[in-house]
Amino acid sequence: MQTSSGRIGAKDVVVALGPWSDKVFEPLGYRIPLRAKRGYHMHYQATKPMLSMPYVDSEQGYVVAPMQERLRLTTGVEIARREAKPSGVQLERAERSAKPVFGLGERLDANPWLGLRPCTPDMRPIIGRAPRHRGLWFSFGHNHHGLTLGPVSGRLLAEMMTGEEPFVDARPFRPERFA
Numbered sequence: 001m002q003t004s005s006g007r008i009g010a011k012d013v014v015v016a017l018g019p020w021s022d023k024v025f026e027p028l029g030y031r032i033p034l035r036a037k038r039g040y041h042m043h044y045q046a047t048k049p050m051l052s053m054p055y056v057d058s059e060q061g062y063v064v065a066p067m068q069e070r071l072r073l074t075t076g077v078e079i080a081r082r083e084a085k086p087s088g089v090q091l092e093r094a095e096r097s098a099k100p101v102f103g104l105g106e107r108l109d110a111n112p113w114l115g116l117r118p119c120t121p122d123m124r125p126i127i128g129r130a131p132r133h134r135g136l137w138f139s140f141g142h143n144h145h146g147l148t149l150g151p152v153s154g155r156l157l158a159e160m161m162t163g164e165e166p167f168v169d170a171r172p173f174r175p176e177r178f179a
C-alpha cells in the first residue's frame with residue numbers, strides 16, 4: 001500500500017477509518033450504507049456550583065457534563081453531509097435550553113467541536129473479513145458507541161484474524177449483510 005510515509009506491505013490490513021471508511025471500501029466495489037450523524041460540543045465557564053455528574057435532557061436532546069472547572073455541552077444528532085460546513089443552529093438551540101438551568105457562562109472555545117458518528121441502518125458495526133479481498137478486514141460503523149465498543153471490537157477482530165474462537169457470535173456484524 002502506498003502511504004504518505006512510503007510503501008507499506010502487510011499480510012492483513014484493517015479498514016478502521018470511522019466515517020471515512022467508504023473512501024477505501026467504495027473503490028473496492030463494496031456498497032455498504034455508512035452515513036455520518038454529526039454532533040457538536042462546546043465548553044463554558046461554570047457560574048453555579050459544579051455538577052457532580054453528567055445530565056442528559058432527552059426531550060431537548062443534549063448532555064451537560066462537568067469537566068475540570070468547566071462544563072461541556074454536547075448536542076444530539078445533526079443529519080447533514082459529512083463535509084458540509086458546521087452549522088451553529090443545533091448548539092445554539094441546546095445552549096438556549098441549558099444555560100438558565102445549569103448556569104452555563106461564557107463560551108471557552110473559539111469554535112464548537114464537530115464530530116461524526118459513523119452509522120449503519122441497523123445500528124450495528126461492520127466487523128469481519130472483507131468478502132471479496134483476501135487479507136482485508138473491516139472494523140467501522142460503531143454508530144454512537146465507538147468509544148465504548150472499541151476495546152471489544154478490537155478483541156473480536158484480533159480473534160477472527162488469528163483464527164481463535166471468537167468470544168461472541170460475530171455473525172450480526174458481518175459485512176455481507178449489506179451486500
Ligand SMILES: Cc1cc2nc3c(=O)[nH]c(=O)nc-3n(C[C@H](O)[C@H](O)[C@H](O)COP(=O)(O)OP(=O)(O)OC[C@H]3O[C@@H](n4cnc5c(N)ncnc54)[C@H](O)[C@@H]3O)c2cc1C
Pocket residue numbers: 016017018019020038039040041074075114115116117118139140141142143144145146147148149
Ligand atoms: C457528538 C458525539 C458524541 C459521541 N458520544 C459517544 C458516547 O457517548 N459513547 C461512545 O461510546 N461513543 C461516542 N461517540 C463516538 C462515535 O459515535 C463513534 O462511534 C466513534 O468515534 C467511532 O470511532 P472510530 O475509531 O470508528 O472512528 P473515528 O474516531 O472517527 O476514527 C477514524 C480515524 O481515522 C482517521 N482517518 C480517516 N481517514 C484517514 C486517512 N485517509 N488516512 C489516515 N487516517 C485517516 C481519522 O483521522 C480518525 O482519527 C460520540 C461521537 C460524537 C461525534
